Amino acid sequence: MATIVEGVGLTKRFGTGDATVVAVDAVDIRIEESELVMLMGDSGCGKTTLISLLGCILTPDDGELRIDDELIHTVSEDLSIIRREKIGFVFQLFHLLPYLTALENVMVAMDIASTKTDEAESRATELLTQVGLIDRLHHRPAQLSGGEKQRVSFARALANRPKIIFADEPTANLDSRQSDNLMSLIQELRREYQTTIAIVTHHEGLKENADRVIQMKDGRIVTA
Amino acid sequence: MKTLFLKDMRYRQARVVLTALGITVLISLILLLGGIMNGMRIQARQYVESTGADVWISAEGSGGAFIGFSMVVEEYMAFLNSEPGLAPDSASPLVFAQARPTVGGKSTKAIVVGYKLGQLGGPKQAIAGEGRMFTPSNFEDYRPEDPVPYEVVIDEKMGLEIGEQITLGNEKVKVVGKAESLMFVLDTPLLFMDVRIAQKLLLGNTPHVNMMIAKTDKNEQPVQIASDLDALETIEARTLKQTLTDIIAYYVDEPMKAVQFLRVMLWLAAGILVGMITYVTMLEKTQEIGVLKAIGASNNYVMGLLLKQVILISAVGVILGLVLSYVFAAAAPIFVAIHFVESIIVACISFVVCCGSGYLAARKAITVDPMIAFRGEI
Numbered sequence: 001m002a003t004i005v006e007g008v009g010l011t012k013r014f015g016t017g018d019a020t021v022v023a024v025d026a027v028d029i030r031i032e033e034s035e036l037v038m039l040m041g042d043s044g045c046g047k048t049t050l051i052s053l054l055g056c057i058l059t060p061d062d063g064e065l066r067i068d069d070e071l072i073h074t075v076s077e078d079l080s081i082i083r084r085e086k087i088g089f090v091f092q093l094f095h096l097l098p099y100l101t102a103l104e105n106v107m108v109a110m111d112i113a114s115t116k117t118d119e120a121e122s123r124a125t126e127l128l129t130q131v132g133l134i135d136r137l138h139h140r141p142a143q144l145s146g147g148e149k150q151r152v153s154f155a156r157a158l159a160n161r162p163k164i165i166f167a168d169e170p171t172a173n174l175d176s177r178q179s180d181n182l183m184s185l186i187q188e189l190r191r192e193y194q195t196t197i198a199i200v201t202h203h204e205g206l207k208e209n210a211d212r213v214i215q216m217k218d219g220r221i222v223t224a
Numbered sequence: 225m226k227t228l229f230l231k232d233m234r235y236r237q238a239r240v241v242l243t244a245l246g247i248t249v250l251i252s253l254i255l256l257l258g259g260i261m262n263g264m265r266i267q268a269r270q271y272v273e274s275t276g277a278d279v280w281i282s283a284e285g286s287g288g289a290f291i292g293f294s295m296v297v298e299e300y301m302a303f304l305n306s307e308p309g310l311a312p313d314s315a316s317p318l319v320f321a322q323a324r325p326t327v328g329g330k331s332t333k334a335i336v337v338g339y340k341l342g343q344l345g346g347p348k349q350a351i352a353g354e355g356r357m358f359t360p361s362n363f364e365d366y367r368p369e370d371p372v373p374y375e376v377v378i379d380e381k382m383g384l385e386i387g388e389q390i391t392l393g394n395e396k397v398k399v400v401g402k403a404e405s406l407m408f409v410l411d412t413p414l415l416f417m418d419v420r421i422a423q424k425l426l427l428g429n430t431p432h433v434n435m436m437i438a439k440t441d442k443n444e445q446p447v448q449i450a451s452d453l454d455a456l457e458t459i460e461a462r463t464l465k466q467t468l469t470d471i472i473a474y475y476v477d478e479p480m481k482a483v484q485f486l487r488v489m490l491w492l493a494a495g496i497l498v499g500m501i502t503y504v505t506m507l508e509k510t511q512e513i514g515v516l517k518a519i520g521a522s523n524n525y526v527m528g529l530l531l532k533q534v535i536l537i538s539a540v541g542v543i544l545g546l547v548l549s550y551v552f553a554a555a556a557p558i559f560v561a562i563h564f565v566e567s568i569i570v571a572c573i574s575f576v577v578c579c580g581s582g583y584l585a586a587r588k589a590i591t592v593d594p595m596i597a598f599r600g601e602i
Binding site (some may be wrong): 048052055057060076080081083084085087088089091092095097098099100104107108111112113117120156157159168 | 466516523
């Protein structure tokens with residue numbers, strides 16, 4: 001299996017002087033193709049910071065990052081290109097644009113990647129059908145349930161055929177039934193699109209869905 | 225999704241409409257203030273140009289024919305009529321004085337123009353079918369006890385009928401005719417009457433006039449003649465061009481300095497309005513911008529979205545302001561002359577100011593850290 005994401009010695013500090021906090025401390029991590037990885041640990045242990053580094057949202061203070069076998073020059077490169085071409089994000093609070101329909105929320109990710117509108121519409125429809133929202137294409141986020149919003153988020157994350165999806169606490173705002181449904185969907189999507197998925201979660205019950213669980217503590221990986 | 229920015233605008237339509245309306249009001253005010261000043265300039269010029277005079281003579285130290293207090297003794301008439309370079313017998317005495325006549329029981333503002341009928345200074349005939357000119361006195365052989373009827377020719381737009389009476393001081397003056405409109409600055413009507421009547425009513429019946437005007441010989445340069453006359457110790461002489469410059473500076477540009485300042489302030493206000501509202505909208509959209517950046521939007525993409533909104537709001541506001549200024553100008557109680565080319569230039573500058581301030585706010589907005597997407601709600 002090919003390695004999709006590899007971080008070596010990744011370090012991220014916040015603050016200066018005595019107030020410096022090392023959020024991620026010399027972490028080595030590899031995520032393989034088609035893997036479903038769960039990042040777990042207590043609040044403040046550095047999980048979200050780590051996926052932000054791996055997802056090219058934050059730049060590391062030290063260490064090296066490779067995505068799809070390419071060394072990422074985090075200082076000199078335009079990271080937005082990597083984010084839109086290789087990475088998909090799913091957020092805890094869904095973060096759908098309130099003035100767009102479900103279909104348009106998925107299309108917007110492709111618009112950012114300069115995909116033609118008709119092609120984007122066709123793919124967005126296909127993805128929303130895949131996540132079971134064929135009858136909700138033209139609903140706005142305010143008209144959708146939490147579970148439905150998170151499905152739209154996953155469809156948006158898949159829109160540009162990313163190498164990896166990072167999901168930050170995707171079930172935190174869902175009830176247990178919606179969580180189970182979402183995890184089933186994630187498994188299904190992984191099978192369908194062969195996408196690598198890394199999920200940050202507190203939810204112990206989700207462990208059983210993972211290929212591998214990475215435990216973090218105080219900015220370091222304790223078990224991988 | 226070319227319409228993404230439009231959908232966002234529709235979602236925030238109350239703010240968009242209010243911003244555009246704010247720009248509309250400010251732009252129409254800028255144009256109307258400019259139009260009022262243009263109107264004043266046109267009205268300041270039109271009487272002076274209508275006289276056909278080349279040289280304007282006022283008392284030494286008055287600063288010009290329409291500027292300071294000027295009283296010239298009548299004897300200069302004979303001197304001017306024999307002065308080489310001036311057209312023979314073209315010199316004409318002129319009383320030009322602000323007055324507050326009572327018309328229909330109401331005190332109103334007007335300018336009395338006293339001149340010799342048939343000479344420079346006022347109309348030679350009334351509008352056809354609108355009465356006649358006033359009865360002239362015999363200027364040269366005039367004696368104060370001579371009976372000259374108190375008659376006036378009014379501006380056609382004054383709204384008075386022939387036969388009505390105007391009270392000037394303690395005297396009643398009869399309207400005998402109407403002249404083509406030559407309103408002075410701020411729609412002040414001109415009342416044309418015989419120079420002797422004007423002297424009686426406004427100058428205490430003394431043998432003085434406010435100024436004298438004359439034509440130059442065809443082959444003479446007014447500048448040279450005015451310069452020669454100006455060299456005399458007791459009078460000042462100006463050409464038509466100098467007089468127009470004086471009158472526009474005195475009646476329009478100097479009193480309107482505050483208005484000019486206000487226009488610049490309004491421009492600034494329009495710019496600040498757009499910048500401020502764009503910035504406040506950006507603050508409200510911080511999370512949304514963070515999410516767009518997190519899912520791969522470049523700074524240029526986000527900037528494009530924001531600028532399209534700024535440009536559209538500014539364009540709508542400016543165009544509506546332009547249209548509204550012409551509507552208000554037509555309905556204004558005073559003469560407002562908005563020059564089309566000037567209004568286009570003002571609109572373009574206003575558009576650039578609004579877009580510029582919106583750009584500055586948008587530039588600040590694109591520095592949003594995409595990490596923000598991991599916190600809070602949109």
